[in-house]
Amino acid sequence: xxxKKPIKSISxxxxxxxxxxPFFITYAVFSLIPLVDxxxxxxxxxxxxxxxxxxxxxxxLQNYISLLSADLPKYxxxxxxxxxxxxVPQIAVALLLAAWFTDAxxxxxxxxxxxxxxxxxxxxxxxxxxxxxxxxxxxxGPVNNILLxxxxxxxxxxxxxxxxxxxxxVALMNFLMWFGNTTxxxxxxxxxxxxxxxxxxxxxxxxxxxxxxxxxxxxIRPLLTYTLITSLIGGLQMFDVPQILTGGQGAPDRTTMxxxxxxxxxxxxxxxxxxxxxxxxxxxxxxxxxxIVFRMNMDDDPDGSKAAAKRAKKLARKGGxxx
Amino acid sequence: MKKKPDARTIIxxxxxxxxxxxxxxxxxxxxxxxxxxxxxxxxxFSALPGSSLIANFKNVVNDPAIPILKGIRNSLxxxxxxxxxxxxxxxxxxxxxxAYQFRLNRAAFTFIMMIxxxxxxxxxxxxxxxxxxxxxxxxxxxxxxxxxxxxxxFYFMHSYxxxxxxxxxxxxxxxxxxxxxxxxxxxxxxxxxPAMAVQAIFTFVGSWNNYFIPALVITSKxxxxxxxxxATLRGADYMNFDMGKxxxxxxxxxxxxxxxxxxxxxxxxxxxxLGGVKE
Numbered sequence: 001x002x003x004k005k006p007i008k009s010i011s012x013x014x015x016x017x018x019x020x021x022p023f024f025i026t027y028a029v030f031s032l033i034p035l036v037d038x039x040x041x042x043x044x045x046x047x048x049x050x051x052x053x054x055x056x057x058x059x060x061l062q063n064y065i066s067l068l069s070a071d072l073p074k075y076x077x078x079x080x081x082x083x084x085x086x087x088v089p090q091i092a093v094a095l096l097l098a099a100w101f102t103d104a105x106x107x108x109x110x111x112x113x114x115x116x117x118x119x120x121x122x123x124x125x126x127x128x129x130x131x132x133x134x135x136x137x138x139x140x141g142p143v144n145n146i147l148l149x150x151x152x153x154x155x156x157x158x159x160x161x162x163x164x165x166x167x168x169x170v171a172l173m174n175f176l177m178w179f180g181n182t183t184x185x186x187x188x189x190x191x192x193x194x195x196x197x198x199x200x201x202x203x204x205x206x207x208x209x210x211x212x213x214x215x216x217x218x219x220i221r222p223l224l225t226y227t228l229i230t231s232l233i234g235g236l237q238m239f240d241v242p243q244i245l246t247g248g249q250g251a252p253d254r255t256t257m258x259x260x261x262x263x264x265x266x267x268x269x270x271x272x273x274x275x276x277x278x279x280x281x282x283x284x285x286x287x288x289x290x291x292i293v294f295r296m297n298m299d300d301d302p303d304g305s306k307a308a309a310k311r312a313k314k315l316a317r318k319g320g321x322x323x
Numbered sequence: 324m325k326k327k328p329d330a331r332t333i334i335x336x337x338x339x340x341x342x343x344x345x346x347x348x349x350x351x352x353x354x355x356x357x358x359x360x361x362x363x364x365x366x367x368f369s370a371l372p373g374s375s376l377i378a379n380f381k382n383v384v385n386d387p388a389i390p391i392l393k394g395i396r397n398s399l400x401x402x403x404x405x406x407x408x409x410x411x412x413x414x415x416x417x418x419x420x421x422a423y424q425f426r427l428n429r430a431a432f433t434f435i436m437m438i439x440x441x442x443x444x445x446x447x448x449x450x451x452x453x454x455x456x457x458x459x460x461x462x463x464x465x466x467x468x469x470x471x472x473x474x475x476x477f478y479f480m481h482s483y484x485x486x487x488x489x490x491x492x493x494x495x496x497x498x499x500x501x502x503x504x505x506x507x508x509x510x511x512x513x514x515x516x517p518a519m520a521v522q523a524i525f526t527f528v529g530s531w532n533n534y535f536i537p538a539l540v541i542t543s544k545x546x547x548x549x550x551x552x553x554a555t556l557r558g559a560d561y562m563n564f565d566m567g568k569x570x571x572x573x574x575x576x577x578x579x580x581x582x583x584x585x586x587x588x589x590x591x592x593x594x595x596x597l598g599g600v601k602e
Contacts, residue, residue: 012423015503019419020431022412027438027472030465034449041448093342100335108335116588117343119595123584125532127550128576131557132353135569142352142368149367176346181595188596208331230440237442240534240550247557260444260535267448267539275448283445294437297478 035283042276048269055273063277071254071262072278078250079258082167082242083235086174091227093179098186099212118180126177130244133169134160163255166246170256173241178234182227189223190216226296233289236282239264353577357570364566379571386568389552390545391575398531398548401463405470406527410480410519412471417480418507422493432481439474444535451539461542470530476522483518521594524587528580549576 042063046055097118100106108114121129136143137159144156159165193216201211217224239260242250248265250257259282266275356364359373383391420432443450454465488511496506512519534550541547547555553576556569584591 012503013425016419016423016425016428018503019423019507020416023416023435023472023477024431026412026469030450030453030469030472031438031443031446034446034453037449037452038446041452096338097342100339106332106335108332108339112589114339114343115592116585117346119588119592120581120584121346123528123532123580123591125534125550125553125576125580127532127534127553128573129349131553131569132349132573132577134557135356135566135573136349136352142356145368179342180346184592184595233440233442237444239444243534244554244557263444263447264535264539267451272448272452279445279448282442286440286442286445290437290439290441293440297436297439298433 038276038279038283040276041272042280044273044276046273047271059273063273064281067274067277067281071257072259072281074254075250075257075259075262078167078255079235079238082170082174082238082256082258083232085167085171086178087228087231087235090175090179090182090231091224093175094182094186095217097179097183098190099216101183101187102190103208115180115184118183120180121176122178122181124177126173126240127244129173129177130241133173134245137169160246161252163252166252166256170238170242170245173245174235174238178231182231185227186220186223189220193219222296226293229289229292229296233286233293236260236286236289350577350581353570353574357567357574359567359570361565361567364570375567376571379565379567382565382568383571383575389555389572390547391549391552391572393545394547394549394552395575397463397546401466401537401548402527402530404467405530406523408467409470409473409476409526410523413473413476413522414480414512414515414519415507416477417484418511421481421484421488422490422511435474435477439478441474443469447536447539450536454540460540461546462540463546465540466530466533466537466548470526473526476526479522480515480518483515487518488514521590524583524591525594531580552576 041056043058043060044056045059045062046053046057048054100108101111101115135141138144139156139158143159144153147153148156157165159169197215197219198211201215206214237260238258242256242258243261243264246256248261250261259278263275263278263282266278352368355370355372356368357379358376359369360375360378363369363373363375383389416435420428450465450469451460454460459465492510492514493506496510501510532550533548534554537548538551538554541551553572556564556572
């Protein structure tokens with residue numbers, strides 16, 4: 001035992017700091033300093049009017065207030081609508097496919113092929129995908145052409161000129177790009193459920209539907225919540241697809257303009273004050289969502305089952321004492 | 324024992340075939356249209372490929388307004404460097420926190436976990452002003468350097484170490500007289516290879532497709548990456564463009580990734596859950 005002491009006294013602590021230093025220095029330089037600068041700018045009136053620079057003049061919370069009273073709520077709403085239009089089918093289809101793929105009794109031919117195909121759009125360059133959709137769904141594009149020739153429609157649908165059409169196209173692209181990813185994540189979660197539970201349920205005469213709603217869903221609830229939150233963060237960042245599809249205009253009538261497109265406009269026109277205030281709004285919302293993800297990742301009892309067991313034990317003990 | 328396929332099996336196959344059709348149909352039209360000339364495209368859609376694939380390709384490559392070869396080169400440089408740097412430094416950070424006991428160990432880990440999914444867009448304003456002050460605007464460097472700090476890849480590597488890197492091994496290397504960096508580079512990295520390969524692929528693809536920050540950083544034409552070039556197609560003179568060229572450019576941007584994906588699909592799909600599922 002004495003032998004151990006001198007070895008223990010060699011401290012490797014400094015190596016720990018050396019190994020993590022590049023990460024933290026980089027993060028400080030390229031994220032923390034910019035964050036401080038962004039916060040500072042958000043309190044100033046500072047923009048370019050032609051070649052003339054206005055400001056910087058300290059205006060307090062003026063930027064924040066004028067954002068709220070002007071376009072911000074509208075763009076937040078647009079972003080939310082397009083996100084939910086894509087997310088609802090995404091999670092529904094992913095759940096269905098994941099349940100099918102993991103069902104041992106369901107013989108699906110070419111399972112591997114389907115998995116490869118549905119994950120494919122996730123890796124596609126969003127800007128190129130949007131450009132492709134723009135060309136395909138344009139008034140004289142192939143989609144209209146095919147539908148006309150099949151006699152489904154009488155005249156070309158002007159997809160990009162109606163609010164519903166443009167938003168649906170954005171949502172469709174988001175759906176296509178993400179449902180495969182979610183399916184594969186949910187599959188892993190479902191395969192992590194103890195198969196004995198399903199076997200017992202089957203012996204008790206459970207139907208497929210009952211098993212799905214009473215066993216599968218509750219068991220994967222933590223991952224569903226996790227998917228929801230990370231997808232919300234992704235939705236908040238929605239940019240490439242609507243930007244390219246509408247040429248940055250958010251057409252028609254800015255109903256597909258997202259928050260990041262709005263930020264992009266302020267950044268390219270060098271309106272530092274407004275861009276700063278908008279960034280801080282986004283930072284706060286992302287911060288809250290980040291914190292939820294953080295809690296879920298750090299918590300080894302995300303669904304509260306262990307805590308419930310503990311409480312029950314405590315109650316039982318108390319009850320035992322009282323009697 | 325063989326039973327007739329029941330209704331559920333049939334429905335499952337119909338739905339799966341429909342979804343696969345949805346996923347593949349657009350790429351099918353893309354490749355078909357990339358092989359047809361502008362005049363042919365004006366005539367309407369045809370299900371069969373045309374004969375202008377090579378002509379379109381030549382037109383795109385020889386167009387001085389869109390230096391696509393430079394775009395491919397820039398994209399390859401940025402994505403390749405990002406993939407290499409991210410995996411190396413994330414492993415290094417993860418190793419620092421996994422293998423060493425020091426006072427700020429827990430704090431450092433907690434901090435990285437808190438910024439795990441923080442969007443980079445929220446600090447874009449300060450980032451752009453910073454790199455302008457540093458004289459790094461309109462260069463590829465600010466697209467590469469920040470990838471040294473990549474929380475998600477760190478988290479992945481850290482989880483991987485917990486399951487596959489026994490601490491006794493590090494201890495043994497020390498007793499054999501291996502230096503700390505030597506241990507990391509020669510013993511730890513080879514063990515992490517499978518995890519690093521997965522993360523290198525995802526980082527490469529993410530960087531290849533990245534549009535928001537590069538579009539704000541890069542201003543000169545010969546430093547543009549592919550997504551920025553694709554975006555310029557959607558400019559005001561879209562109507563005057565040769566449509567065959569547009570489809571060909573989209574093909575050039577998309578198809579390399581698709582081919583790599585098809586070759587490594589098993590490996591990549593297995594990697595999705597490794598990286599995403601919290602355990």
